[in-house]
Amino acid sequence: MTIALIYHSDCVLHQAGESHPEQPARVTVIQSALEHYPFRAPVAFYQAPLASREQLISAHSQSHVDWIFSISPRNGFIEIDADTWMNPHTLTAALRAAGSVPFAVDLVMQDKAVVAFCNIRPPGHHAEREKAMGFCLFNNVAIGVMHAIVKYHLDRIVIVDFDVHHGNGTQNIFQNDKRVLYCSSFEHPFYPGYEPELDNTHILSVPLSAGTTSEVFREKIQAAWFDRIEAFQPQLIFFSAGFDAHVNDPLADLQLTEEDYVWLTTQVAKIAGTHCKGKMVSVLEGGYSLESLAQCVPAHINAMVMDYN
Numbered sequence: 001m002t003i004a005l006i007y008h009s010d011c012v013l014h015q016a017g018e019s020h021p022e023q024p025a026r027v028t029v030i031q032s033a034l035e036h037y038p039f040r041a042p043v044a045f046y047q048a049p050l051a052s053r054e055q056l057i058s059a060h061s062q063s064h065v066d067w068i069f070s071i072s073p074r075n076g077f078i079e080i081d082a083d084t085w086m087n088p089h090t091l092t093a094a095l096r097a098a099g100s101v102p103f104a105v106d107l108v109m110q111d112k113a114v115v116a117f118c119n120i121r122p123p124g125h126h127a128e129r130e131k132a133m134g135f136c137l138f139n140n141v142a143i144g145v146m147h148a149i150v151k152y153h154l155d156r157i158v159i160v161d162f163d164v165h166h167g168n169g170t171q172n173i174f175q176n177d178k179r180v181l182y183c184s185s186f187e188h189p190f191y192p193g194y195e196p197e198l199d200n201t202h203i204l205s206v207p208l209s210a211g212t213t214s215e216v217f218r219e220k221i222q223a224a225w226f227d228r229i230e231a232f233q234p235q236l237i238f239f240s241a242g243f244d245a246h247v248n249d250p251l252a253d254l255q256l257t258e259e260d261y262v263w264l265t266t267q268v269a270k271i272a273g274t275h276c277k278g279k280m281v282s283v284l285e286g287g288y289s290l291e292s293l294a295q296c297v298p299a300h301i302n303a304m305v306m307d308y309n
């Protein structure tokens with residue numbers, strides 16, 4: 001029952017400007033918390049490898065990948081959009097972030113770990129097949145999901161995305177792919193804009209109004225997801241783990257607490273225990289309160305390996 005914790009110090013060198021909320025300290029604060037947390041199962045630390053081109057183009061167009069490589073600056077910053085910037089270290093950080101998830105999938109699928117967490121940045125769930133946006137260049141989780149599909153021939157994969165922003169990139173990539181059940185909760189109306197007409201039988205969106213409390217969050221998630229995930233009989237479950245729906249997050253307006261993340265993770269872990277031997281891969285997305293990240297990330301990971309009997 002080993003927990004794999006994957007990280008790379010290259011992810012610290014990416015900067016999008018000094019006042020940008022997606023700051024290097026996010027992953028260093030988390031890493032420090034992980035090193036000291038009393039996990040209920042043994043922990044193994046790993047360094048994230050660089051993503052291969054083949055992995056990148058499993059979820060993105062070749063032209064998108066080529067474009068990101070071509071604009072990587074030698075010095076200073078390049079602006080992709082008002083939120084999304086590259087410095088000379090961003091490309092390497094993004095390749096570590098994208099490479100961490102297929103690596104995590106290998107560890108879990110080859111029984112070297114039961115669960116894995118990727119403490120990486122830049123995040124990924126806003127990156128569409130052909131578009132970088134919202135702090136994201138490559139869709140890390142989508143690249144990991146495609147790795148599980150291509151290398152392990154899985155065809156029932158669940159993504160639980162509890163970041164406060166809608167994962168437009170993940171939905172874009174798996175819009176017509178029934179091998180993936182995409183469960184996403186997010187504040188609405190809010191960035192980047194959610195289009196309900198795009199939802200279908202394998203895209204389960206839970207829009208939440210500003211100010212949503214723990215109680216309402218749990219009711220809506222319970223009603224929308226657990227029976228559907230159970231019926232899907234997942235072979236592997238991913239979390240797009242953003243912690244910006246936390247009550248203390250500076251970017252959003254929901255009121256979740258550490259206990260809500262533990263609750264959701266525990267419910268999903270029970271289903272994973274029934275259908276896929278508890279195998280889960282979780283990947284950091286957003287979350288901009290350093291204190292909340294340091295508390296919630298280890299608690300979320302610990303709940304992934306809860307004794308579900």
Ligand SMILES: [Zn+2]
Binds near residue numbers: 163242287
């Ligand atoms: Zn977010």
